[in-house]
Amino acid sequence: xxxxxKHWEDVRxxxxxxxxxxxxxxxxxxxxxxxxxxxxxxxxxxxxxLVLEQVFIAALDCHSMEVANFCLSKLNQEFPDSMRVxxxxxxxxxxxxxxxxxxxxxELIIKKDETNAAPRKRKxxxxxxxxxxxxxxxxLTDYLRIFxxxxxxxxxLSDLYISQQEWNKAAFCVEELILHSPFNHLYLQRYAEIxxxxxxxxxxxxxxxxxxxxxxxxxxxxxxxxxxxxxxVHMASNSKCPSQKKxxxxxxxxxxxxxxxxxxxxxxxxxxxxxxxxxxxxxxxxNDSKN
Amino acid sequence: xxxxCELSKLAYSKIxxxxxxxxxxxxxxVLLANxxxxxxxxxYVDAIPxxxxxxxxxxxLEVALMQIDSYCRTAGLVIAGYYHAxxxxxxxxxxxxxxxxxxxxxxxxxxxxxxxxxxxxxxxQMTHTSLSVVQYCDGGKWKVKDKENFKxxxxxxxxxxxxxxxxxxxxYKKLVDFDDHFDDISQxxxxxxxxxxxx
Numbered sequence: 001x002x003x004x005x006k007h008w009e010d011v012r013x014x015x016x017x018x019x020x021x022x023x024x025x026x027x028x029x030x031x032x033x034x035x036x037x038x039x040x041x042x043x044x045x046x047x048x049x050l051v052l053e054q055v056f057i058a059a060l061d062c063h064s065m066e067v068a069n070f071c072l073s074k075l076n077q078e079f080p081d082s083m084r085v086x087x088x089x090x091x092x093x094x095x096x097x098x099x100x101x102x103x104x105x106x107e108l109i110i111k112k113d114e115t116n117a118a119p120r121k122r123k124x125x126x127x128x129x130x131x132x133x134x135x136x137x138x139x140l141t142d143y144l145r146i147f148x149x150x151x152x153x154x155x156x157l158s159d160l161y162i163s164q165q166e167w168n169k170a171a172f173c174v175e176e177l178i179l180h181s182p183f184n185h186l187y188l189q190r191y192a193e194i195x196x197x198x199x200x201x202x203x204x205x206x207x208x209x210x211x212x213x214x215x216x217x218x219x220x221x222x223x224x225x226x227x228x229x230x231x232x233v234h235m236a237s238n239s240k241c242p243s244q245k246k247x248x249x250x251x252x253x254x255x256x257x258x259x260x261x262x263x264x265x266x267x268x269x270x271x272x273x274x275x276x277x278x279x280x281x282x283x284x285x286x287n288d289s290k291n
Numbered sequence: 292x293x294x295x296c297e298l299s300k301l302a303y304s305k306i307x308x309x310x311x312x313x314x315x316x317x318x319x320x321v322l323l324a325n326x327x328x329x330x331x332x333x334x335y336v337d338a339i340p341x342x343x344x345x346x347x348x349x350x351x352l353e354v355a356l357m358q359i360d361s362y363c364r365t366a367g368l369v370i371a372g373y374y375h376a377x378x379x380x381x382x383x384x385x386x387x388x389x390x391x392x393x394x395x396x397x398x399x400x401x402x403x404x405x406x407x408x409x410x411x412x413x414x415x416q417m418t419h420t421s422l423s424v425v426q427y428c429d430g431g432k433w434k435v436k437d438k439e440n441f442k443x444x445x446x447x448x449x450x451x452x453x454x455x456x457x458x459x460x461x462x463y464k465k466l467v468d469f470d471d472h473f474d475d476i477s478q479x480x481x482x483x484x485x486x487x488x489x490x
Contacts, residue, residue, distance in 0.1 A: 197349040226354045
């Protein structure tokens with residue numbers, strides 16, 4: 001393992017890009033902090049506080065409590081009455097599995113400022129960590145009644161519903177996301193996946209159209225291409241499918257196969273879409289009501 | 292019904308590396324055994340990591356299983372088991388998705404085992420195998436396998452040392468699962484290069 005000595009400014013810029021993209025690179029953040037940035041903290045200026053928050057959260061993720069406590073104490077020193085810092089303290093209790101203490105702090109923050117969204121979301125994660133998915137769903141739906149534009153929350157709710165196999169509700173959440181961003185190919189692809197998993201011929205058709213739209217918006221979306229291939233082949237072999245749609249499906253599956261083979265041509269994997277077509281009938285895990 | 296269940300060092304390493312690569316999400320994968328494995332003892336020779344996002348959605352699972360099945364036919368292997376690490380640290384029972392997938396596998400390989408990772412026992416310096424195994428029985432029940440009937444080859448201690456060494460080199464960063472492959476199709480879900488580093 002080579003240890004490259006990084007210049008502190010490069011590390012600072014890297015951290016900044018990770019903050020902007022909301023990347024979860026906790027191990028790297030903690031390592032780079034310990035190796036480089038901690039020694040140059042004073043040079044960071046006001047950005048230093050954002051970095052401390054970032055390193056704190058990363059340290060909790062890695063259970064590096066020493067680093068976390070260092071960051072928290074520095075933040076507490078500078079911003080003694082801050083609700084934002086209090087929320088970080090609640091996160092620390094979460095990491096230590098002291099959920100009651102965490103909830104107490106969060107309730108306090110919410111009481112002081114009902115419009116503060118972040119502590120409400122932490123409550124959801126506390127329920128989720130304890131495996132209390134039903135409570136997490138209730139908390140999150142209450143949250144979304146107030147903060148309806150929060151896309152991250154809709155996505156999280158969709159994931160929670162998927163884990164409970166509540167396909168209709170999961171699909172509804174993704175519909176909200178699609179309304180917000182109709183050209184986001186990932187949302188369209190996710191919707192198709194839920195519909196496909198739900199099963200039934202009508203859902204298969206819906207899945208195929210959403211996969212097609214996702215693939216149209218981004219022909220490099222491998223999941224959309226495979227999904228299009230899968231749904232087209234299922235539809236073409238389904239007795240309910242009228243002949244015109246069958247022809248359409250066959251054309252779509254051919255297009256998807258071509259796109260995939262183009263993407264795969266740089267990869268010397270022998271496992272081609274044609275082999276998938278071969279194995280198509282055998283391994284259907286989704287709901288049995290495909291026909 | 293298989294009475295003993297063995298996991299090769301390669302399969303075990305890949306399972307642990309997968310869990311370490313994505314510690315904040317659930318992960319799952321399938322276990323492969325040699326074709327024609329008897330019903331009395333199953334030896335899992337390899338593990339194929341599947342997903343770390345949305346394990347409950349069917350389409351990509353079907354595509355992945357088809358590709359793995361295709362590969363198995365060329366390599367004389369069968370999909371014979373399944374592993375799963377839960378998202379929540381404390382969760383120790385197989386969730387509905389894992390059960391359904393393993394039931395499907397059991398249709399083709401009756402003594403399929405469901406290997407669950409015990410998140411609490413994972414550590415950079417491994418002292419426990421951190422696995423618990425349940426086996427599918429006729430009638431749709433899951434039976435927990437005793438520790439005597441389940442072992443890692445060549446023996447538990449050697450395997451734990453070996454995995455700890457892989458973890459210290461952070462080799463989990465090099466592991467590729469199907470989600471990684473679908474994000475970037477040039478990534479090799481067979482992990483051929485990683486295999487040579489593990490052996």
